[in-house]
Amino acid sequence: MVTRLPRIVIAAPASGHGKTTVATGLMAALRLAGHRVSGHKVGPDYIDPGYHALATGRPGRNLDPHLVGEHRLVPLLLHGAATPEPADIAVVEGVMGLYDGAIGRDGFASTAHVAGILRAPIVLVVDISSASRTIAAVVHGLATFEPETRIAGVILNKSGSARHSGEVTSALEATGIPVLGVLNRDDGISAPSRHLGLVPAQERDDARTGLDRLAGQIAAGVDLDEILRIAWGASDLDGQAWDPERELAGFSRPMSAVKPVVAVAGGRAFTFRYAETDELLRAAGLDPVVFDPVSDDALPAGTRGIYLGGGFPEVHAAGLAANESMRASLRAAVDAGVPTVAECAGLLYLCRSVDGADMVGAIEASAAMTPKLTLSYRSAISPADTLLAPAGHRSTGHEFHRTTVDPVHDGRPAWLLDGVPAGFSIDPAGTGKPTLHASYLHSHWAGYPLFAANFARAVHDFEGAVPVPAVPVRPTGSPVVPVAPAGTGPVVAAPEFDLHHHGDADIADGLVDLAVNVRVTAPPTWLAALIADTVVDLAHYPRPEAASEAIAVRHQRPRSQVLPTSGGAEAFALLARALHPRHAVVVHPQFTEPEAALLAAGHTVDRVILDPADGFVLHADRIPDQADLVMIGNPTNPTGVLHPAAALRSLVRPGRVVVIDEAFMDAVPGESQSLAEALVPGLVVLRSLTKTWGIAGLRAGYAVGDESVIAAMAAQQPSWSVSTPALAAIVACLQPAAVAEGAAATRIIAAHRRVLVDGLAELGIPVTGSPSTPFVLVDTSRIGAVRDALRGHGFAVRRGDTFPGLGSQWIRIAVREPAVTRRLLETLATIAATGAAGGASPDRARRSARPDEAGWPAVHKVNG
Template identity: 65%
Template sequence: MTSLPRVVIAAPASGHGKTTVAAGLMAALVRAGHVVSGHKIGPDYIDPGYHALATGRPGRNLDPHLVGEDRLVPLLLHGAAVPRPADIAVVEGVMGLFDGAIGRDGFASTAHVATVIDAPVVLVVDVSASARTIGAVVHGLRGFDPAVRVAGVILNKAGSARHAQEARDAVERIGVPVLGVLFRDDGISAPSRHLGLVPVAERDDAAVVLDRLAGQIAARIDLAAVVRIARSAPDLAAAAWAPPPRVPIDGPAPVIAVAGGRAFTFRYAETEELLAAAGCRPVVFDPLAGEALPDGTAGLYLGGGFPEVHAAELAGNAALRASITAVIGRGLPTVAECAGLLYLCRSVDGAPMLGVIDAAATMTARLTLGYRAAVAPSGSVLAGAGQAVTGHEFHRTTVDPGSGATPGWLIDGAGHGFALDPAGTGTPTVHASYLHTHWAGQPELAARFAAAAHAWTGSESPTARIRPCPPHTLHPNPPPVTPEPNLLHHGDLEVGPGLLDFAVNVRSAAPPGWLAETIAATIADLGHYPRAQAATEALAWRHGRPAEQVLPTAGGAEAFTLIARALRPRRPVVVHPQFTEPEAALRAAGHVVDRVVLRAADGFTLPDGAVPADADLVMIGNPTNPTGVLHPAARLRALLRPGRVVVVDEAFMDAVPGEPETLAADQVPGLLVLRSLTKTWGIAGLRAGYVVGDAELIARLAEHQPPWSVSSPALAAITACCADDAVAEAALLASAVDGPRAVLIDGLRRLGLSVPGHPATPFVLADTAPVIPSGAPPGWIRDALRERGIAVRRGDTFPGLGPTWIRVAVRDAHLIGRLLDTLSDVLTASPHPPNGVDHGKNAVLPGR
């Protein structure tokens, strides 16, 4: 538990004086001897600048849309701890107390965040246009949501002592203390322009004004009462956020040139912290006055600001513009947000800029404002293909993307921004858009950008300086580089109405009757929080382990996320092709992942020496999805060594008769084994799984697991599936797969498809390349099957596989016959059957 006195400064609406009062309060508390951390609810960059000036430490943002609700308390604690522990946190709200994202029931509002961080609220209320009515306003705000604790009120802009007393009496009559009154002639205001307040970096008088404001606050506000309210906040159970560390490559840390100065004032403090943790060295430069990029620059970050205000000065620094344009043209990793986008354009309101983007930016009267959800349509220096992000737009300019531009993001299906590859590296090295993203919420963005900077530093050829992220493919004979796969793709996305499902790897669409009854019986007890003890004991009994060596999880996905968050590997390695969730979870937690890519020619088996000796986290599937390979237990045990964690995903082990190669009973240091119940028992929607292994590692995972993350129905299912009868039934189901799988493999091979190795899973991986007609696209077989009503899982979303690969689920003999007959029809209908293969149906299934 962590003790952090904290208070949220809120208001009934915008314009009541939250920012001036919050900044003045921070400065006054600092003058009174407190160490204060300042925080801002919402995506605003400007207010944290005033907070930083007041407190002498970075201002921090707390926005659940940008970083996720679960990161709010960790980020609050981080901001209160760096650079030294604060004894009070002052959190400035956004808009009105209950105003959040439109249509989302107050999500991301001040009230929402105050509830999540469990902080009391002090209201700042403008009383200039009313008096006694203020009591009714406060009364309504206090009672609207009982979860929000309004602990005091500061009256702002009172016209006279008599006016102030009238408003004070009305508020105190309802039992809410008035902590002080500020008057209209106190001079408490801040200049603003088209996007809100003028940033502190653009105000030479900012320090003087803030000092005067602190004096006014100290004289008129009961600071001791504010501190008492802050100290009434309960202790917090979460751990402070920390950027995931990464050991840099040999040699000097690559420099990330970060645009700053008066024209580029917008960036989140965590951006530079994440880059530094990833082995880079952020160095701020001023595009208005700088003569060159910092020495050693290997990446360029252009954040937000007001280039439109400073367009003439930016244009006047022609030498710097020319040098930046030239190095970007050679492939310098470059990320630009909003103002950075404008700086990359040909011009801003006619003033010449860098010209990297062939578009002009112009000011308009229309304000574009709001939260956004975006997806990367293709891989770039910032995001992998399919990467989903949350962000915020706030601008009055517009940029015409022109024709043929590759977008950086898709927002509601429409292109947004630019992804450019000026050096012809094969991966866009420039990513620019209006979208502001908070990298603490999406640390994989920082990791990818940092990896590109590391690659630039270590390369000699200007046209080969950016490699696709992750930067390493470890194998003596690596396959050709292919576009980054979409790690978030899954089999359900292949299935649609009327399609016969060979794509999803769940054995059945629903659980057996006895399990459905067990799950249904938990409904009557859903009023109570989940209790995991029985499931934990059942798992321990099932695998012959002490209870402290097992952890129920909300499916394998939660287990991978816990591992990614709890462990701090220097060099994590994922063995591919395999289920993509382990790498996706690692990247989401900010890790840069190395891949060991196995080859079809070897039957996707793991050769000796494939895993680098310095890998301190190795993740491998057994049997592996999608290859079906069952690795020998001895081979996996050989991966264990001091200082290394080996994670074995055994999600499909219960589909292997007798589970001959399982490590679930091995009680050795550094080993974690993951299991899923969703596949065999048809409960994918319930999310039920678990981890067994090293007790110390299990304890670390448990520390990062949210309370009650595994639901009562899932816990009941886990308990039931560990019973002896259920284990015996699972064994029978596993044996029943052998025959249909053999038929499927034989049929696919007879039709000319390649099925490497000896699959041991309820699915089969096949390469359709040998039977694709000349001139047909790589996905021809998959598309042709879909046109005939059959869905199979595409393979090109698995690292190491290409678009000719498909994964086919094992179904009953009748359905397998339909699949093979349809595939035969597809191949027979081809005008040029490849390889001279006989596609007659008697060649597929003798006797049919």
């Protein structure tokens, strides 16, 4: 059968060039232009197809030769393009770099490999932000590396200006490959990410709005008519569309008169499964019904099979743990022998716990997050007859997670993965055959219809009754804690604020410290040893030259534009003494030391209070024109808001000094929006090393910026104010290896913060804005005296009423390891359920909180 299907593949030289942004935006733009679009993804990824589905209005689908075989790629493409109605064009998003595929297999499963099988033209998306003419060399190399690969055009992404993109376009003329569009730098159209890539579209309330904006920008910047022309130039395809009923024909057998219900996990916590899985279940005579393990009280009525796919149980652990009725319902079903398949997140959910948060407990194992990412294609063998496959059956799959399960199997493994036993194949009801199949392995059932057939046979044969557990049922969908969104209540601010109050004043013996923002309880071993080695040199006066040089190299500045300081506190004091502002402005809510330093130096200070209703966003037009000194944090303490660098730059003008406190910028991945390397007259940036490296007691920081301001600060600085150990720490922490280690720590912070943010959301306590810091700001106005209640339960948090612009209903919570966060979330749930004054006795709560666990580990504890 010959089929005409216009199609195009979106590829890139490497990950990070904008494939997902452009492919998804292109799908949305074509759909808005009146075309029916089918979205596809090369590789095993689940998240990108979720965005494709949002853009196209039809299921996003995967094309992966490792998972389904090369011979199924064209049939699956044709099936996706025909279901639920014929598409006008298929857009296929590639994976990684154009020629990157399975390791050691010469590009097998790469974008180029799949494009060749599909006979589809390729459009390259190239990030040109750091090059110009060199881009032409890169494109030329990609086009000639494998001569049979057809690159039909290039979309230039992240152009700095028309002149910049013009230079690239001119250089590309020699390659004969046309430029199809230019997209400018725009952080506003990128999707947020976390430890396993993008945040799924199902978890983002703003996904639709962002996609509409992206579609408009693609339509404006890319020649859609030329894209369509290239797609229509693809040759006809030979073969039949994939058909789930035809795939199952060889496994057919008499089925039930009614369609048994298969409960399929969904919602925000379980977003990973292939669209063809549901289609195979329906073709096998089953009725897949999606349920939400976070918000639903029990499995769907009539459940006789369970499918728990992938997702993020570690992010939604608080909600999963709090839903006791669902956990009991699922445990009862599994124990009764209901056929159950669990992949990755499903495996974790069935364990006893995930990092201390109670889960279903159907599997006698516990899960814990680790620093290691497991990302790999796998070859699997069934070690014995299981729910899915007979003994010796060979298949393929992939793993993508950051957890481990202990034990990894209990003597009845689900698979031999590359020869190693893994997973669980269990007969909990004593039926004589396994009814539970759980492992980390993700399988694409379109490649192995036998799995669907065997699972369906077991579901049809199940004759037991699923017991109803005797667990109190809460109203469907009601949050654990009824709290209004942050910012909806009035700001109750005292007329005066204790500008000298710090988080360490909120802690006490026996309390878990969630008030202080220092990331680790002690500096890393290598840094501690280096600091200790300076003791032998303490007889000499401190020599700052090496530290100044390290700062200059780190931020690409001349030595005259840098100044080591005894932490940020000294820098504020130096500025207050060095400058003579007539109209000083401090933007609040913000760290209180800048204002305290200005007042101590005898200056008058005006406050510009940002509005919680819009997430404490900076509006530059609210800064008085006459202000000749402006101080602002980025990201700010305590709000966690990361202001755009462009907005901060706009504050600079002749006769004004703008001071940006970047004390927490080293907690932001990539230090995006930093101005520490911006050579702008009148701009000064302060940095601190104490939070990330656990050296708050040592005091180490620096200032960079306008040479005249730095010189004035240096003139006010007492001789030898920065100690020898602090200077050594500055040098050490700015070396490339340490910078790389710090960058890794930002990913830990981001992942741990996501656990806290999403856990609070599951409890109905939204966090203010989108924090970029190792702490979050929460409005507790609807809960009551939660800070005092938390102290009574063994937790210290930072009080908000010491920050101008905030009142007593605000608290700042430091990001800690997930195990500590889980206990905090459980405590908040208890407080909300019993009233702020209720709950466990303070002494008992303090003992259970175990303050010795409050520190951050030196590992990345997140899961996939």
